[in-house]
């Protein structure tokens with residue numbers, strides 16, 4: 468089990484430039500009309516490469532699922548009946564594509580808001596000939612609310628979510644009790660939540676929050692060994708060479 472204090476995650480980019488915990492325009496009384504939700508991401512400007520743009524144009528229509536406010540028919544979306552795993556925040560999708568290739572009997576829905584990442588994963592899908600992966604380019608919290616039917620998921624992957632290091636930004640972290648409770652409603656009995664992080668304080672928060680949910684059971688005593696299907700990312704490899712820690716957590720729904 469890693470014990471070293473990890474440095475600032477090289478995979479996390481966000482500086483909190485916008486205060487999304489702020490509210491919509493105030494009324495004359497100074498009271499906010501509609502409090503806005505706190506989001507776990509900031510929309511980053513990012514350059515889309517030519518290859519990503521081509522993948523978005525050519526493969527997007529085949530592998531992107533439009534955001535919708537009704538439950539997704541996964542059998543229709545994948546053309547078969549298979550266990551479905553949701554990934555929240557796949558970044559550039561390197562791990563997502565490799566996992567989909569390894570676990571060919573499982574279907575994967577990847578959620579990401581960052582367009583170059585969506586392009587990058589589409590490119591992987593084309594190059595690797597993956598048929599068991601679909602992408603929803605939208606806030607995963609809303610996707611969970613609207614598109615994922617209760618008790619329908621075999622698993623949820625959340626790898627290296629933005630750690631939001633500063634205490635005043637911790638409220639933006641994804642792994643908090645309300646989101647975990649929502650995930651549990653979407654998991655089938657026996658379904659799992661697999662999280663990984665390289666930020667030790669967040670690892671402990673994950674352990675605390677997941678352990679506190681009465682419908683979840685830890686598959687390990689504390690942090691888990693890295694499951695074989697999760698490949699090491701290049702950032703992780705570099706971090707591990709430098710002696711930094713990575714923590715995996717795998718909990719199952721009762």
Ligand SMILES: C[S@@+](CC[C@H](N)C(=O)[O-])C[C@H]1O[C@@H](n2cnc3c(N)ncnc32)[C@H](O)[C@@H]1O
Nearest residue numbers: 478479507508556557558579580606607626627
């Ligand atoms: C630090 S990156 C990690 C990416 C990837 N999982 C990896 O291991 O390299 C976190 C990603 O989560 C995405 N993200 C954060 N909150 C999200 C949300 N609510 N819905 C969809 N994507 C989200 C961000 O856009 C970002 O690309």
